Structure formats: C-alpha cells, structure tokens
Amino acid sequence: MSLRYALLGIISKKPVSGYEVVSIFKEQVVYFWNSTHSQIYTELHKLEKEELLEHELIIQNSLPNKKIYTITELGKKELINWILNHSVKPAKIKDEFLIKAAAFDILTIDEIITLLDEVIAREERILSMTKEWKEHFTKETSKQNLGAIITSEYGIRYAEMYVNWCKWVKEFISSNPPV
Amino acid sequence: MSLRYALLGIISKKPVSGYEVVSIFKEQVVYFWNSTHSQIYTELHKLEKEELLEHELIIQNSLPNKKIYTITELGKKELINWILNHSVKPAKIKDEFLIKAAAFDILTIDEIITLLDEVIAREERILSMTKEWKEHFTKETSKQNLGAIITSEYGIRYAEMYVNWCKWVKEFISSNPPV
DNA sequence: TGCGCCATGTAAATTGTTACATGATTTA
DNA sequence: TAAATCATGTAACAATTTACATGGCGCA
Numbered sequence: 001m002s003l004r005y006a007l008l009g010i011i012s013k014k015p016v017s018g019y020e021v022v023s024i025f026k027e028q029v030v031y032f033w034n035s036t037h038s039q040i041y042t043e044l045h046k047l048e049k050e051e052l053l054e055h056e057l058i059i060q061n062s063l064p065n066k067k068i069y070t071i072t073e074l075g076k077k078e079l080i081n082w083i084l085n086h087s088v089k090p091a092k093i094k095d096e097f098l099i100k101a102a103a104f105d106i107l108t109i110d111e112i113i114t115l116l117d118e119v120i121a122r123e124e125r126i127l128s129m130t131k132e133w134k135e136h137f138t139k140e141t142s143k144q145n146l147g148a149i150i151t152s153e154y155g156i157r158y159a160e161m162y163v164n165w166c167k168w169v170k171e172f173i174s175s176n177p178p179v
Numbered sequence: 180m181s182l183r184y185a186l187l188g189i190i191s192k193k194p195v196s197g198y199e200v201v202s203i204f205k206e207q208v209v210y211f212w213n214s215t216h217s218q219i220y221t222e223l224h225k226l227e228k229e230e231l232l233e234h235e236l237i238i239q240n241s242l243p244n245k246k247i248y249t250i251t252e253l254g255k256k257e258l259i260n261w262i263l264n265h266s267v268k269p270a271k272i273k274d275e276f277l278i279k280a281a282a283f284d285i286l287t288i289d290e291i292i293t294l295l296d297e298v299i300a301r302e303e304r305i306l307s308m309t310k311e312w313k314e315h316f317t318k319e320t321s322k323q324n325l326g327a328i329i330t331s332e333y334g335i336r337y338a339e340m341y342v343n344w345c346k347w348v349k350e351f352i353s354s355n356p357p358v
Numbered sequence: 359t360g361c362g363c364c365a366t367g368t369a370a371a372t373t374g375t376t377a378c379a380t381g382a383t384t385t386a
Numbered sequence: 387t388a389a390a391t392c393a394t395g396t397a398a399c400a401a402t403t404t405a406c407a408t409g410g411c412g413c414a
Contacts, residue, residue, distance in 0.1 A: 005279075006281070009281050009282035019364065019365050032272055032277030032281075036404085037366085037367090038368080039403080041367060041368095060364090060365090062410075062411065063364055063365075064410080067365090067366085079285075080286075083279045087297075092213045092274075093210070093212070093272050093273075094181070094272075096270075097270070098330055098333060099185045099188060099211065099212060100262045100267065101326060101329055102329075103184075103258065103262060104326055105323050105324075106191060106258075107259075107262065107263075111262075111263060144284050146283050146284045150348050154277060154280070161336050161340040164336070165336050169332075172328075173325070176325065182374095196392095197394070198391095201393095214374080216393095216395090217376085217377095217395080218375080239393090242382080242383075242391095243380095243393040244394085245392085246393090
C-alpha cells in the first residue's frame with residue numbers, strides 16, 4: 001500500500017518512464033523499500049486508473065517505445081495528504097543474517113568469524129557505492145534532490161552501523177566464546 | 180522461507196509453546212524479522228509435518244492447553260546447514276518514514292520538523308526498551324543467550340543511528356531549506 | 359556469439375496481513 | 387467491568403516474488 005507513495009514521490013520530482021522508476025528503486029530506494037519491476041509496472045497502471053498519474057507514449061526508432069509518467073494535481077494532493085496525515089509505523093525489516101546471528105550459540109568461533117567477515121565485506125561494498133551516490137546528488141545542488149541526499153546519508157549511516165556492529169560482535173565473541 | 184529458520188533457532192535454545200514463540204518475536208525478533216501469530220502457528224504445523232519439530236501437549240486446568248515444541252535432530256541439522264551454507268542477501272527494509280523523507284522537497288520546514296520530532300520520540304522509546312532487554316539478557320550469563328545479547332545490541336545501534344540521522348536531517352534542512 | 363541494456367507487460371506461486379473464532383483468568 | 391494475558395487456530399484478502407514472454411542494439 002505504501003509502494004504507491006514511493007512511486008508518486010519519485011514521479012513528483014520529474015516525469016520518468018517505468019523503466020527509470022525501476023532503476024531509481026535499485027539505486028536509491030533499496031535502502032528503505034524493496035520492489036521488483038513486475039510490481040512497479042502493475043502499480044503504475046493502478047495509479048493511472050485512479051488518475052493520480054498520466055502518461056505520454058514516446059515512440060522510439062531504434063529502442064523500444066516508452067511511457068513517460070507525470071503526476072497529476074490529484075496525485076500531488078494524495079501524496080502530500082499521506083505524508084502529513086498518515087502516521088507511519090516503525091520499519092519492517094527482514095534480515096536473514098540477523099536470524100543467523102540469533103543462533104550463533106550453536107556455532108564454533110571460526111564459523112561465526114567466517115560469516116561475519118563475508119557480511120562486513122558486503123556492507124563495505126554497499127557503503128562505498130552509497131557514498132558515491134551521495135556525492136553525486138550533493139554536487140547537483142538542485143532544490144529537488146534534498147530527498148536523495150538525506151536518504152543516501154541514511155544508507156551510509158545504516159551500512160556503517162552494520163559494519164561496526166559486526167566488528168563489535170567479533171570482539172564480543174573472542175572475550176565471551178560460545179560452547 | 181526464512182521464517183522457519185528463525186523459528187528453529189528460537190526453539191533450538193529451549194522447548195517453548197507457539198504462544199511463547201510469538202512473544203519472543205514481539206520482544207526480541209522485531210529488530211530483524213516481522214511476523215504475526217497466524218503465520219507463526221501455520222509455519223509451526225509445517226515444520227512438524229516435515230519432522231523438524233515435535234510437540235508435547237500440556238493439559239492445563241485453569242489456563243488453555245498448550246503445545247510445547249522441541250527441535251528434532253533433523254531440525255538441528257537443517258538449521259545448521261542453512262546457517263553455514265545458505266548465502267544471505269542484504270536486509271529487505273520497508274520503512275514508510277523514509278518514503279516520506281525522500282519527498283521532503285515538497286514540504287515546508289515546519290512540516291518536516293514536526294514529522295522528524297515524532298519519529299525521534301518513537302525511536303527513543305524503542306531505544307530505552309531495547310536497552311532494558313539487553314541488560315536483562317546480559318545479567319543471565321547463560322551460554323544460550325549470546326544470540327539475544329548481540330541482536331539486542333544491534334537493535335540499540337539501529338535505533339541510535341536512526342535518532343542521530345533524524346537530528347542530522349534537522350540540521351541539514353535548516354542550512355539547506357527546501358522551497 | 360553471448361551478455362547487458364533498453365523497455366514493457368502477465369501469470370503463477372508464495373508470503374504476509376487482517377479478520378474471524380473461542381473463552382477462561384487475572385489485573386486495574 | 388473493561389482490558390490484558392493466556393492459548394490456539396482458520397479464512398479471506400493483499401502484497402510480493404519468480405517465472406514466463408518478447409526483441410532489437412551495442413559491446414567484448
């Protein structure tokens with residue numbers, strides 16, 4: 001149900017195609033919302049039926065045709081109304097690694113260290129990518145990228161927190177080894 | 180699909196009823212996995228059919244009867260196998276507030292501040308609760324609560340990161356006000 | 359010649375949420 | 387006397403993921 005507002009928010013900044021929305025999701029939105037192209041295209045159709053979006057078909061010669069979506073006045077009203085009046089719940093997280101961490105009691109120290117090191121490497125990769133993104137947004141000082149700057153800052157802080165927590169766990173288990 | 184491993188992990192520490200599993204989810208697991216009682220009871224039935232769990236019915240006089248679940252040898256093998264061999268993906272997050280943050284461009288400073296202050300208050304409440312939980316687990320120095328200690332530490336760090344990010348956004352928008 | 363990018367969609371399967379259903383005991 | 391706790395389940399609905407489906411262009 002909130003996916004629609006993520007889409008409206010993206011399209012409110014500038015008209016984009018469904019394909020571009022999908023790539024914005026992969027690059028910028030992953031840090032706080034997950035979705036796939038199949039869900040996004042379907043939701044875009046629904047939003048258009050409800051007249052919150054409209055599209056213009058762009059005929060391309062060498063590339064496939066595309067639909068450029070624009071937010072309607074009604075869509076903008078709906079978006080602002082949701083932002084101001086819908087009270088949000090805490091984030092819903094699904095983190096497989098933390099499920100493993102919760103069961104570290106049954107592993108050996110070496111097994112735990114191996115798992116932690118993999119995740120540290122992964123999060124450090126994500127961290128450096130996110131830093132590049134933030135720099136990119138910060139350079140273009142347009143009024144319309146406040147959202148991108150603050151959410152990428154969130155992504156950076158999240159990844160840093162994750163890495164530091166992993167390192168803390170490594171220290172913790174060396175002074176409090178499991179069975 | 181990963182829910183089952185969260186359940187196996189919980190029950191591997193000590194035999195518990197479905198009801199207790201649900202309350203452990205609410206208290207300790209919220210920080211990294213979300214589920215509801217209806218899904219948990221259903222999954223428990225499946226795990227039993229697959230012989231990864233078994234239960235003993237406890238007849239109670241003044242309270243409703245309950246089923247105490249125990250992990251089987253097969254269940255333990257499955258759990259350890261998943262932990263060691265299934266490569267995990269980064270967390271999937273659904274954070275409605277970040278969807279709002281991504282669209283802060285279209286709000287006034289006052290509106291943004293109001294939204295941020297609500298979330299700061301919420302996360303500070305969660306933070307103090309989580310700190311109490313961690314203290315609680317740290318006091319009982321059993322070998323079987325390593326998981327609870329490190330995941331509650333994660334919860335603390337996550338909430339602290341969230342609050343600090345919100346405060347950073349407040350500062351950021353006062354020096355870079357939106358339209 | 360195979361892969362990735364561009365570009366859009368539908369169908370099937372799985373997961374997850376909300377509502378329905380019951381009911382005694384304890385606590386405020 | 388109303389709400390919370392204990393205790394378990396199913397049904398209906400909504401959301402999400404994975405697979406199916408197509409196809410040209412550019413690059414290595």
